[in-house]
Every structure is written in C-alpha cells, then in structure tokens.
Amino acid sequence: MKHGINLSTKKFDGENEVDESYFGGKEASKHNSDKLNAGRGVVGKTAVVGVKNRETKQVRARVVQRTDSRTLQSFVRENVEEGATVYTDESKAYRCLVDFEHQSIKHSVGSL
Numbered sequence: 197m198k199h200g201i202n203l204s205t206k207k208f209d210g211e212n213e214v215d216e217s218y219f220g221g222k223e224a225s226k227h228n229s230d231k232l233n234a235g236r237g238v239v240g241k242t243a244v245v246g247v248k249n250r251e252t253k254q255v256r257a258r259v260v261q262r263t264d265s266r267t268l269q270s271f272v273r274e275n276v277e278e279g280a281t282v283y284t285d286e287s288k289a290y291r292c293l294v295d296f297e298h299q300s301i302k303h304s305v306g307s308l
Contacts (some may be wrong), residue, residue: 207277211250214272214284216263218243245271265289272296 220241245268246257256275260267268289276282281297284290290300 207275208247208249208254209277209280211281212247212276212283213250214245214247214282214290216243216245216260216268247272247275263289265291269293
C-alpha cells in the first residue's frame with residue numbers, strides 16, 4: 197500500500213466536493229486564561245477549506261483567513277480544472293463559479 201503525501205500540482209478533474217470548516221475548541225472548554233470572551237461561533241477558530249476528488253479520493257486543504265467568495269473561489273480555481281464538476285453547500289461564497297459545472301447541496305436534506 198502506498199503511503200505519504202501527494203504534493204502533485206495537477207488540478208483535480210471529474211467530480212469534486214468543496215467545503216470549509218472551522219477548527220478550535222469550544223470557549224466553555226477552555227481554561228479561563230485562554231478564553232477570548234469575544235462572542236460565539238467561529239470566534240477564535242481556524243478556517244480551513246478543502247476539496248476532495250470523488251474518483252481518486254485525493255484531498256487538498258488550506259488554512260484561510262477568510263471564507264468570503266474571493267478566497268473560496270480562488271481556492272477552487274487553483275485546485276480544480278475548468279469544466280469539472282464542483283459540489284458545494286449553498287453558501288453565497290460559491291455562487292458564480294461559472295467556469296465549472298457547479299451544483300449545490302442542501303446539508304439539511306442529506307449528505308453528499
């Protein structure tokens with residue numbers, strides 16, 4: 197079995213899933229000196245965007261400072277071939293992916 201990190205710069209083709217997520221502990225679970233006391237939700241968490249090719253099962257991910265349309269669409273363009281299929285959630289940030297076959301999925305209805 198082949199192990200290791202694939203550092204290929206070849207863009208993904210075919211069907212691809214793209215999503216962003218936030219990593220970091222809950223404020224309530226942190227020691228008082230580590231709490232930000234700055235709100236709830238994504239405050240103090242690290243945003244990561246990733247793409248998974250459905251055929252090869254390869255994944256690429258990157259830490260991002262923002263999850264706005266400019267950042268997320270740039271990530272897609274850097275990692276996925278034009279014309280390939282891209283599945284995302286219904287976030288407004290993924291609208292206007294005109295160079296791709298873009299389909300959005302409602303997370304509340306079911307999974308990819």
